[in-house]
Amino acid sequence: MNLFTAINEGMRTAMQTDPTAITFGEDVAFGGVFRCSVGLREEFGADRVFNTPLCEQGIAGFGIGYAAMGGTAIAEIQFADYIFPAFDQLVNEAAKFRYRSGNQWNCGGLTVRTPCGAVGHGGHYHSQSPEAYFTHTPGLKVVMPRGPVDAKGLLLASIRSPDPVIFMEPKVLYRAAVEDVPDEDYEIELGKGEIMRQGTDVTVVGWGGQLRVLEKACDLAEQNGISCELIDLKTLAPWDVEIVTESVMKTGKLVVSHEAPLTGGFAAEISSTIQEECFLSLEAPVQRVCGADTPFPLVFEKYYVPDDLKNFEAIKKVMNY
Amino acid sequence: MIRSAPLALRLSSRRLSSSISSQCSAFNGKGRLQSELCSKALTSLRGPSNRHFSSSTLHDISTVDIDSDSRIYAGDVPLPLTTDCTIFEADDIPTGKYPVFRVMDENGVIRDDAKGPQYIDPELNEEHAVKMFRTMSRLNVMDNIFLNAQRQGRISFYMSSQGEEAVHIGSASALDNKDVIFAQYRETGVLMWRGFTMSQFADQCFSNSGDLGKGRQMPVHYGSRALNFHTISSPLTTQLPQAAGAAYAMKMEAIRNGSNRAAGVTVCYFGDGAASEGDFHAAMNIAATMDAPIIFFCRNNGFAISTPVADQYRGDGIASRAKGYGMASIRVDGNDLFAVNAATARAKELALSENRPVLIETMSYRVGHHSTSDDSTRYRSTEEIKKWDNEDNPIDRFRRFCEAKGWLDEERVQTIRDEEKINVLQALESAEKKGPPALATMFDDVYKEKTPELERQEAKLLEHVAKYPERYTGPGH
Ligand SMILES: Cc1ncc(C[n+]2csc(CCOP(=O)(O)OP(=O)(O)O)c2C)c(N)n1
Ligand SMILES: [Mg+2]
Numbered sequence: 001m002n003l004f005t006a007i008n009e010g011m012r013t014a015m016q017t018d019p020t021a022i023t024f025g026e027d028v029a030f031g032g033v034f035r036c037s038v039g040l041r042e043e044f045g046a047d048r049v050f051n052t053p054l055c056e057q058g059i060a061g062f063g064i065g066y067a068a069m070g071g072t073a074i075a076e077i078q079f080a081d082y083i084f085p086a087f088d089q090l091v092n093e094a095a096k097f098r099y100r101s102g103n104q105w106n107c108g109g110l111t112v113r114t115p116c117g118a119v120g121h122g123g124h125y126h127s128q129s130p131e132a133y134f135t136h137t138p139g140l141k142v143v144m145p146r147g148p149v150d151a152k153g154l155l156l157a158s159i160r161s162p163d164p165v166i167f168m169e170p171k172v173l174y175r176a177a178v179e180d181v182p183d184e185d186y187e188i189e190l191g192k193g194e195i196m197r198q199g200t201d202v203t204v205v206g207w208g209g210q211l212r213v214l215e216k217a218c219d220l221a222e223q224n225g226i227s228c229e230l231i232d233l234k235t236l237a238p239w240d241v242e243i244v245t246e247s248v249m250k251t252g253k254l255v256v257s258h259e260a261p262l263t264g265g266f267a268a269e270i271s272s273t274i275q276e277e278c279f280l281s282l283e284a285p286v287q288r289v290c291g292a293d294t295p296f297p298l299v300f301e302k303y304y305v306p307d308d309l310k311n312f313e314a315i316k317k318v319m320n321y
Numbered sequence: 322m323i324r325s326a327p328l329a330l331r332l333s334s335r336r337l338s339s340s341i342s343s344q345c346s347a348f349n350g351k352g353r354l355q356s357e358l359c360s361k362a363l364t365s366l367r368g369p370s371n372r373h374f375s376s377s378t379l380h381d382i383s384t385v386d387i388d389s390d391s392r393i394y395a396g397d398v399p400l401p402l403t404t405d406c407t408i409f410e411a412d413d414i415p416t417g418k419y420p421v422f423r424v425m426d427e428n429g430v431i432r433d434d435a436k437g438p439q440y441i442d443p444e445l446n447e448e449h450a451v452k453m454f455r456t457m458s459r460l461n462v463m464d465n466i467f468l469n470a471q472r473q474g475r476i477s478f479y480m481s482s483q484g485e486e487a488v489h490i491g492s493a494s495a496l497d498n499k500d501v502i503f504a505q506y507r508e509t510g511v512l513m514w515r516g517f518t519m520s521q522f523a524d525q526c527f528s529n530s531g532d533l534g535k536g537r538q539m540p541v542h543y544g545s546r547a548l549n550f551h552t553i554s555s556p557l558t559t560q561l562p563q564a565a566g567a568a569y570a571m572k573m574e575a576i577r578n579g580s581n582r583a584a585g586v587t588v589c590y591f592g593d594g595a596a597s598e599g600d601f602h603a604a605m606n607i608a609a610t611m612d613a614p615i616i617f618f619c620r621n622n623g624f625a626i627s628t629p630v631a632d633q634y635r636g637d638g639i640a641s642r643a644k645g646y647g648m649a650s651i652r653v654d655g656n657d658l659f660a661v662n663a664a665t666a667r668a669k670e671l672a673l674s675e676n677r678p679v680l681i682e683t684m685s686y687r688v689g690h691h692s693t694s695d696d697s698t699r700y701r702s703t704e705e706i707k708k709w710d711n712e713d714n715p716i717d718r719f720r721r722f723c724e725a726k727g728w729l730d731e732e733r734v735q736t737i738r739d740e741e742k743i744n745v746l747q748a749l750e751s752a753e754k755k756g757p758p759a760l761a762t763m764f765d766d767v768y769k770e771k772t773p774e775l776e777r778q779e780a781k782l783l784e785h786v787a788k789y790p791e792r793y794t795g796p797g798h
Binding site for chain 2: 026029031050051052053055057058081082084085120121122123124125262292294295297299302309310
């Protein structure tokens with residue numbers, strides 16, 4: 001099963017098990033531009049699966065209100081690049097709904113799904129990975145799966161989470177990633193990372209589509225006799241500090257990689273935390289391998305992205321420090 | 322849904338009644354639009370050798386009347402047709418459905434009561450008409466060839482304008498290059514009319530070293546400072562409030578120079594879907610309150626990707642919203658080049674002479690898929706698409722008009738299309754041969770001056786690329 005089908009399955013399960021669950025967004029009724037909501041309208045009806053007018057702030061605000069009345073709102077923002085008109089609703093409203101009311105009110109039933117990341121030809125506005133804007137916002141959970149099995153389990157956990165979740169789907173994986181996805185209803189706990197491969201020399205941390213790149217980099221390192229421990233964070237807010245610190249205590253070296261620009265990216269947060277937690281264990285400066293601090297340039301995507309070779313170089317650098 | 326709608330004109334008994342005439346005469350009482358605007362409306366349609374045009378022949382607004390005809394456009398709602406090019410003041414919009422202004426029917430025949438010179442300049446000459454036809458044809462030929470090139474993997478993406486050619490050329494031909502354009506993306510013909518060359522289009526789509534945008538944006542994100550056409554940005558509706566600011570800047574510049582009339586009007590195009598964004602409201606209201614000389618130009622083509630207008634709004638399209646903003650407006654048959662042209666010319670004159678915004682809504686149909694990423698047969702029938710394309714093709718409408726005038730015949734039409742095809746193919750081939758922009762340009766223009774951090778990142782990248790030359794060849798896509 002590929003990733004978009006796994007997302008579809010996750011939403012189907014959520015809607016089957018929760019009569020208040022609704023799915024909505026731009027072009028959702030006919031199945032969505034990435035086919036994630038295919039068949040849902042036929043199964044659950046036009047009252048529960050519907051097109052909204054083209055208005056992200058409306059989609060987010062509508063979802064918050066629906067959730068605040070106890071419902072489960074699964075909102076789609078067509079591209080993460082277009083989430084910014086909804087920024088105010090998400091950052092100032094969804095994130096603070098519980099806190100500002102002294103826990104009288106909350107909008108935990110809200111999940112905002114949105115495709116993110118580079119695909120080879122997206123240019124400025126079909127490539128961005130804006131996770132760090134949201135991890136900088138207390139009150140929002142931020143999740144990014146690396147493949148179909150995780151996508152279904154993390155999505156179900158997000159939809160059922162008592163807090164609002166920004167669920168970012170690496171669109172490069174929609175069709176490319178294929179795995180055996182269990183039919184049953186299952187959740188993968190938010191806030192927990194996973195060691196994808198055990199290693200002893202260097203800890204390598206990533207999330208979402210970047211893990212495919214990091215696996216290649218770890219393979220290259222392996223061929224050069226370097227043993228990498230690869231960690232998938234899965235949830236960025238709250239992130240699994242423990243799994244990374246434990247690994248770095250062992251390896252003494254850390255490489256963190258994401259597609260979003262370097263400056264102010266989530267790698268900076270991880271790097272800083274690890275420097276605080278593991279100062280005496282560190283044998284080399286933490287390396288960040290990230291997108292450049294430019295808008296996403298169509299024609300230079302190959303040069304812009306933190307590919308396997310750039311990560312391999314960073315791994316060698318911490319080894320040779 | 323439009324799907325089930327008969328496309329042909331529907332005769333309706335709904336003659337719009339006295340309330341309209343009385344409202345219109347009340348409007349006429351203000352005496353504003355007709356007297357001043359009509360003569361201006363026309364100059365744009367005149368050929369190169371235009372003569373001055375006497376205002377005595379102007380249409381008298383007191384005869385404003387809505388045709389007994391109505392027609393189905395986007396949203397499956399019959400709309401009344403009118404041959405009066407009236408820009409309605411906010412308080413004068415007729416009750417009931419907002420009427421659609423049209424001059425020329427599907428067969429290219431000028432409607433009887435629209436023969437006045439305010440619609441079609443008697444001086445409209447063969448040269449100018451054929452230029453308009455040629456530009457629409459070029460746009461259509463380019464669309465077909467670029468769509469093919471995308472299918473063959475030669476360019477990564479494309480968006481065509483089929484079905485909206487008259488909206489582009491009709492409006493662009495009412496403007497000049499001093500007017501400032503903010504577009505959405507499906508306004509290629511506007512840029513073409515202004516003089517963007519075939520190579521410039523091709524270079525942008527191929528992201529090569531000739532692209533004015535330096536290969537940074539996806540295909541169709543054109544822009545040209547020289548042609549006063551702001552660079553396209555994918556995030557929808559963001560250009561609307563910006564355009565209001567631009568119009569205000571032009572007004573203030575005129576005032577600083579001791580004039581009350583901006584050097585050009587700002588024209589901001591957007592779709593029926595884009596009109597749902599919060600930025601739409603932001604723009605309308607700020608333009609109205611700041612008295613900005615701007616035309617907000619909504620291309621209502623029935624769809625926003627798969628979303629039909631029935632899911633987009635419950636009101637009567639976009640033009641009707643002008644009332645709430647205290648803004649003048651007009652709704653136009655977008656497949657009628659003459660109507661679009663006359664409405665745009667009038668709106669321009671109103672905006673510039675009175676320093677205020679005007680909202681235009683053109684009614685047409687998106688014949689092509691949304692983009693090369695879309696298969697529109699998933700959400701509408703092939704019959705529906707064919708019906709619009711065959712029965713109300715904007716290029717054919719205008720061609721029939723020209724044929725009746727003796728300016729075009731089958732042979733000449735074919736020659737024009739053949740010539741344009743060669744044009745496009747040549748541009749495509751030479752664009753394909755040009756290399757990508759230099760890698761060093763990647764870090765330019767983030768800021769005016771490259772920051773130390775960007776310089777550091779650039780050096781690091783170049784060093785890395787030099788280390789693995791076999792891996793980093795050619796452009797990145
Ligand atoms: C803020 C934002 N949200 C969503 C999109 C994705 N998107 C691109 S075009 C489009 C539909 C626009 O429809 P309309 O305004 O009617 O223009 P048309 O394509 O019909 O010319 C959508 C949803 C976007 N580009 N920007
Ligand atoms: Mg549209």
